[in-house]
Amino acid sequence: GAVVSQHPSRVICKSGTSVKIECRSLDFQATTMFWYRQFPKQSLMLMATSNEGSKATYEQGVEKDKFLINHASLTLSTLTVTSAHPEDSSFYICSASGQVNEKLFFGSGTQLSVL
Amino acid sequence: DAKTTQPTSMDCAEGRAANLPCNHSTISGNEYVYWYRQIHSQGPQYIIHGLKNNETNEMASLIITEDRKSSTLILPHATLRDTAVYYCIVRVPYNTDKLIFGTGTRLQVFP
Secondary structure, rough: OEEEEOOOOEEEEEOOOOOEEEEEEOOOOEEEEEEEEEEEOOOOOEEEEOOOOOOOOOOOOOOOOOOEEEEEEOOOOEEEEEEHHHHEEEEEEEEEEEEEEEEEEEEOOEEEEEE | OOOOOOOOOOEEEEEOOEEEEEOOOOOOOOOEEEEEOOOOOOEEEEEEEOOOOOOOOOOOOEEEEEOOOOEEEEOOOOHHHEEEEEEEEEEOOOOOOOOOOOEEEEEEEEE
8 A cells, every 4th residue: 555645646836836745654754755856758857855854955956945845754754846937847756765664665746737 | 877777668468478678787786676667647656676586476577687787577467557657776675865767668558
């Protein structure tokens, strides 16, 4: 069964607004969560690595002030897309890793559409 | 950069075995081979993983060459619902290092 829950599955927002996406590990403590972005017909692109209790590590080219990541607990990480624009429209996916989970499960993804 | 290379696409007839290859020539001694698949507009789904011995579960079989530089994922009786993009990844279990995806193989199962 699913051990990583991602919410919402789909969101439509107006340009300039902020959107928050949640990623929860359901039955294990996730010391690390990864956030990916995926454009149509392309592979997953890593945006950032989120460690519980510390600042996220962003990949080159990803704006940390635009994509705010918070990992305040061992079961929850959030990605906030601030001042969203149409070019931020994409499929966002999280995954979680923990000391007792060797399989690395993924969330079901969030389709963001910015009008 | 991704540590694996896979063919861009493959076709398979329904009911036949689908054999998906993956090259990972720079794999380290403590890295496992993981396979995931992604059906359209969903998150990647875990399929199977292994270190050096062949593995089998209810979804698939994994064959890893003796030198561990390549592997093959086998779906023994492909169905239309197996149409997806299949990703081969190498990683150390429990490790929290970032995971980079390659391009994957788009498998199309046809009737």
